[in-house]
Amino acid sequence: MSEKVLLQNRRPDRPATLEEYRASGGYQALAKVLGEMQPHELTQAVLDSGLKGRGGAGFPTGRKWSFLRADAPHPRYIIPNTDEMEPGTFKDRILVGCDPHQIIEGTILAGYANQAQRAIIFIRPSYEPEAELFEREFSRARDEGLLGENILGSGFDFDIALHRSAGRYICGEASAQVRAIQGERPRPDKEGHMTDSGLWGRPTIVNNVETLACLPHILRNGPDWFKGLAVSKGGAGTKLFGVSGMVAKPDCYELPIGTPLREIIFEHAGGMKGGAFKACLPGGASTKLLAPKDLDVAMDFEALAAIGHRLGTGAIIVFDEGACLVSACLNLVTFFARESCGWCTPCREGLPYMRHLLLKIELGEADEGCIDRLGELAKAMDHSYCGFAPGAAAPVIGLLENFRDELLEHVAQGCCPFKGN
């Protein structure tokens, strides 16, 4: 078994306590950093570690931080993103529920590196038990002098609050999340850069909670150790892979970055439930459908990019031979069309139209021209205001590239070949 880092304190029935987290080395990094390190040294260590954002985009965390100008005004904010509303994605819930202090420590470290004063953890409504857990543990951390004023006697003040969302997928997008916290209708806002003008017009860093959870380990064990966790060249760290769908053991698995997809599905997740493997979404609902020929890909950012895919959130959704991928895409595009914030036309008008075409194909009422039009529309989604629409089109692009035969079969038979079996 490979080394568990983020899930080392996972228990079947309850979260790790503060004492248990401490016993596993928790808060040692915070004491070390506050006692010995300058904020910029912390950013350098994170840069050196090669940590990339685990929320989907995979942007280098240290680089994101380095956009914050040295003379940026105060207060500055950290927003740990726990919105996680993409179909197939549930790793953050597992992470919070197994070891909340790991995220709290990671958030304080991010706060120190960026000399921020406050963090606001943004959490989705269906994670209410996790929200309550966080609030309980914030107060434990305050009682122990780990959070709040003068942390561990260092003179550094930093506190964390919780923002409960009322639930919309677009809130996961960083700038929409900022608007949501500000009590405005959440939509992406690309006017300025978040590190200059984010929450309440102040410098703001939005990081996924899995990204933040890596920080205590990087700072305690060093950037080289973190790099060494990966099994692929150029990769760094472990990754939480939420495996769901038609596998025998759907669950969240922590494995080295670069673990082959085939190994994750067929060894760790117990293989297929029944029918043979047909396809998967390798990194969540906004990644491209991947065909069996690519099963040996290493699950890291670079290897997936090299074959035209994305690691995304590492949420692997597995379909077996009995699944109609046209209906699967219809389901996915229905989700995205409904969740579009409606701000820009390609997304607002394009996704319902893509849905319409997929439905026609699924019902056997389409000709080959519909398939071509679907492809044109999917490409046109790149012209939208934010990444939502291209993400929504991704599974469909995978369908067109890798499973065109299945689309043609629907057209030729005038019905769904998977119905009535």
Place this chain on the structure above:
Amino acid sequence: MLPAKLKKELQRDVRASEHPREKAVDVMYAVQRHYGYLSDEGLAEAASLLGMSELELEELATFYDYIYRRPVGRFVLHVCDGVVCWMCHEGWACLAEEESIVTYLCARLGVEVGQTTPDGMFTVLPSACIGYCEYAPAMLVNGKPYGPLTPQSLDKVLDELRNQPPGHLVLDR
């Protein structure tokens, strides 16, 4: 009207916040808990507490999935129709046509998505993926997750909920 005690508590929370608008969702949830949904009266009271116009708050209220601008039943069922729950329908032979637990649930309750059963017990609301993919197919009932659901276990859950004493569960999310 909101009870004086609740109103005072909310006023205190809003005042304690550097940016009152940051409390918009929390206040809507609290008012929703009181009325059972975010009524017109509740929306007006919430807006006034936050120093926002009713229109501004309406813009938020109607955007979010977990704010209910219409009355809901005692139990709000967010049954997941995300792609994972959609495909994990082992044993759902009755669903050959639509292959969705939403369809099954609506048929059992005799409602359509968005509607409340005539006895005021259950409301089925459209739901994005609820984040319990390893327990697919899954649903949330007033915020509590259930899964993996089979037709039998879903029927059992509905029976148990029907037999809950009144006032047993809150109606927030």
